[in-house]
Amino acid sequence: MSKTEPQSDEPDLLLPAQPELLQAVDQLRAYSLRYEVAMKLVLDKLDYISREYELRYGYALIDSKQSRIKSPESIVGKMRRKELPLTLEAVFTNLHDIAGIRLIVRFLSDIKTVEDLLATQADLKVLKVKDYIHHPKANGYQSLHLILGVPIYTVDGPNMIEVELQIRTIAMNFWASLEHELNYKKNVPNQAALRHSLTEKAHLITQLDQEMDDIKERMYDQQPRKHEI
DSSP: OOOOSOOOSSTTOBOOOGGGHHHHHHHHHHHHHHHHHHHHHHHHHHHHHHHHHHHHHSSOSOOEEEEEEOOHHHHHHHHHHTTOOOBHHHHHHHOOOSEEEEEEESSHHHHHHHHHHHHTOTTOEEEEEEETTTSOOTTOOOOEEEEEEEEEEETTEEEEEEEEEEEEEHHHHHHHHHHHHHHHOSSOTTHHHHHHHHHHHHHHHHHHHHHHHHHHHHHOSSOOOTTOO
């Protein structure tokens, strides 16, 4: 994938080692404003889409959403864990989730609807798609991940900033939240057995989402045309 993130004026500048870590954090913090602006633009776009969709078709497309910007300290830590060079260029090239949004919808088909509507927006670009719904992870994790390119006009000129958008149903998010807690909670008895049980429950989540989607289809006889907004 081509480089779409903002580039440093000195692309070969090494982020300083441990004694000068605060300076590295300051450099990353200066760039974080661009990610904050890009994320806000995507959030505003999602709000507009959701409100117009509800006015037009009579039900809320989006149930809830969460957002966050990775802290400079978290970025440095992730680069070190991945054993990547600590340069500003490497950060912007390898980390695509500095700005992240998690979008929760009620129905399985709503995930595709949101994806299709975002693809029609002239001021956003879908750069990459990771479909963990049709191709779940081995542990059962399901979600649709989109890397969105958002144009930001800075004092240095235009930059394309990446924002990661995760789209899940309520049921998928419930499962993922519990799986996350299991992975990070210490001293859990029979953790391996619980992890195996969660993987099995992921199949039930899939079945539930499909059955709820069938109910939605019967409730709303006329299906909206997904590219109108």
